[in-house]
Amino acid sequence: MVDWIILAIISLVSASAAVHWLLPRRRHRGDNFGLSSPSSVFDTVFLFDGDRLISHSDIALDGFEEVRQWPDLRRLLKRDFPTFPETPDPIQKEGNLVVPAIDCTVNRDVLCEWIDGIVRVQLRDDAERPETIHRDASDPIRQAMDRAPYPVWLLDHQDNVRWCNAAYISLVRKVRGPDTDLTASLFPGSDEDTRLSAKTRVSISPEESENKLWFDLTLVGHPEGHLCYAVDINAIVDAETAQRKFVQTMTKTFAQLSIGLAIFDRNRQLALFNPALIDLTTLPPDFLSCRPSLSSFFDRLRDQHMMPEPKNYRTWRSQMNDLLEAAEDGNYQETWSLPSGSVYSVSGRPHPDGAVAFLFEDITAEITLTRRFRSEMDLMQSILDKLADAIAVFGDDGTLAFTNYAYQRLWGESSDIGFDSDSVLEVTRGWQTQCAATPILGEIREFVEMRDNRAEWSGDLRMRDGTSLTCIVSPLHNGATIIRFSTDAQVIRPAEIQQFSA
Incomplete structure (x- = not known):
C-alpha cells in the first residue's frame, strides 16, 4: 500500500514538472504586442492534444477565451497568420513549424512544436524567434522585398493573400482603412483567362472617393498559388487621358473645318480625318475608318475620279512617290482640275514623328469668280x-x-x-x-x-x-x-x- 502511495506522489510531481516545463516563463513588459488589438496576445501558449485544447498560459486573452478546439484558434489567427495550418497534422510531420505574420512590417510569428503527441502553439515576438528560421533583417533579399516601391503579394489557390510586402500593406490601408483584413485580396484574382507573366491594366477605388488608382498587374506561377506584382501607372493613365482629350478637342475643331484633312502616321496609315474629307472626296466612311495606306487612299481617289486622270499607271506611281517626297519636305502644293468641273487645292505638310498631313480645299467658287472676272475684264x-x-x-x-x-x-x-x-x-x-x-x-x-x-x-x-x-x-x-x-x-x-x- 505504501508503494502505491509513493508511486502516485512521484507521478503527480512528474506531471507537474512537465507542465511547468511546457509553459513559458512570465515576462513583465510595458510594450504593446497586439497585431490588431490593444491586448497583449504574445507570449501566449496553447497545448493541444489532437484538435482538443488541454491547457493554455494564464495571460489574459481578449477574444481567445472561446478557444476550445484547433479550428477555434485558427479562426482567430487566420487574419494575421493566413498560413496557420488547418489541422495539427503538418506539425506532426514537420516537428517544428513557424508561421509568419502576413504583415511583414511587424516582427511577430507563431511557433508550433510537436512534443510527444502534444502540439505546443506559442505566439511570439521577435525576441523569441530562432535566428535560423528567418532571414536577418539586414539581408539584401529581404530588404529588396520589404523596401520595394511597388506592391508584391502571394495569392493562394483560393485567391487569399498568404504574404505581402510593405508597399502592399500601405496601399491596402490607404484604400480600405488602417484596420483591414490583409488576407482579402485588394486586386482581382486569377482566372482561366489570365495569362501568366502578362501585364493587365486594373483599377481600384479608395473608399469614399471616386478617383481611381491604376496599376499594371502581373501574375507569376507559384507552387502555393500566384506571385503578384503591381506597378503604379497613374502618371501614364493621366497622360493618356490628357492626350485623348486633346485629340477629341482637335477632332471637334477639325470637324468644323470646310477643308478636308487627312493625316497619315509614320507607317503611312491614315490616322485622322474629318467629315469635310468625306464630303470633298466622296470616299466611303467605312473605307477611311479602316485606316487605308497612303497608296490605297490615292488609288481610291483615282478610281472615284476625284483627282486628275493620269496618262498611265507607271507615271501615276512615279507622281505619287514625288508627291510623298514633296509632302515630307512641306513643298507639295497643287491645283487639281477634276472631270466634274470642280477645282481642288491640295497641299502636303510634314508633321512631327514622320507623319504627313494632306489638306483638300474646294476652290471652285474662287476659280469660277476669277474666271468670270477675267471674262468681264476682257469684255470691257x-x-x-x-x-x-x-x-x-x-x-x-x-x-x-x-x-x-x-x-x-x-x-x-x-x-x-x-x-x-x-x-x-x-x-x-x-x-x-x-x-x-x-x-x-x-x-x-x-x-x-x-x-x-x-x-x-x-x-x-x-x-x-x-x-x-x-x-x-x-x-x-x-x-x-x-x-x-x-x-x-x-x-x-x-x-x-x-x-x-x-
Missing part, C-alpha cells in the same frame, strides 16, 4: 478698243489702270499694264513730250490725286504734229478718273461717259 477691254476716242483710266491710287487701242495709237504706248503701273506723274510727263506746253497736264495730275470736290471738266491740247485734241476729265466711283482724248468736233456728253464707266 474689247469694248474700249472699239471706241474711236483715246481713253485712259486711273485708279484711286493715281496709277494707270486701263487704256484702249486708240490711246495706244495716239500716244504710242504698249497695251501691257503690269503690276508696276505708271503713276499719273509719269504718264503726263510722257504726254508733255508730245504736246505743246500747257497747264492742263498739271491740272490733270492734281485732279487725279484729289479726293473731294471733283467735277467733270475739259480742255484743249495741241500736239507737236499740229493735231488738236479735246481732253475731257471725269471722276468715277471710288476715286477713279477717266480721261478721254477726242479729235472729233462732236464730244460725247458727260452722262454718256458716266453710264459707260458704270
